[in-house]
Amino acid sequence: MSEVLRRVQVTVEYLGYIKQALNAEQSELITLRDKATVEDLLTLLAEKHGDAFKKAIFDPKEAEMKPHHILAVNGLLINQLGDLRAKLKDGDHLVVMPVVTGG
Numbered sequence: 001m002s003e004v005l006r007r008v009q010v011t012v013e014y015l016g017y018i019k020q021a022l023n024a025e026q027s028e029l030i031t032l033r034d035k036a037t038v039e040d041l042l043t044l045l046a047e048k049h050g051d052a053f054k055k056a057i058f059d060p061k062e063a064e065m066k067p068h069h070i071l072a073v074n075g076l077l078i079n080q081l082g083d084l085r086a087k088l089k090d091g092d093h094l095v096v097m098p099v100v101t102g103g
Helices: 017-022 038-049 051-056
Strands: 005-013 029-033 069-073 093-096
Touching: 005 017, 005 038, 017 051, 017 093, 029 038, 038 051
Parallel strands: 005 093
Antiparallel strands: 005 029, 069 093
C-alpha cells in the first residue's frame, strides 16, 4: 500500500510595506508537507516571491530572517516557539511584519 502524503495548510499575512514590496495579496494560503517547519515555509516563500522576498525577509542561504522584521505564529513571536525550527500545524496563521520604531 502506498502511504498517504499528509499536508498542512497555513495562512501567511503580510503587513506594512512588505505587501507592496512583494506585490502580493494581504494574505495567502500555503500548502506544505506534514511536519514542515517555519524555515521550510520561508524557503518556499523565497522561491515563490523571488529576490524581493530574499532581500527583504529571508534568504535560504543565510537561514535566518533579515533584521527589522517580525514573524508571529498564532500570535506568538517566532523566538517564543523555537525559532525557525518550529513545526507548523494545519490551520496556523503567520504574520510577517516590519518592526516599527518611533519616539
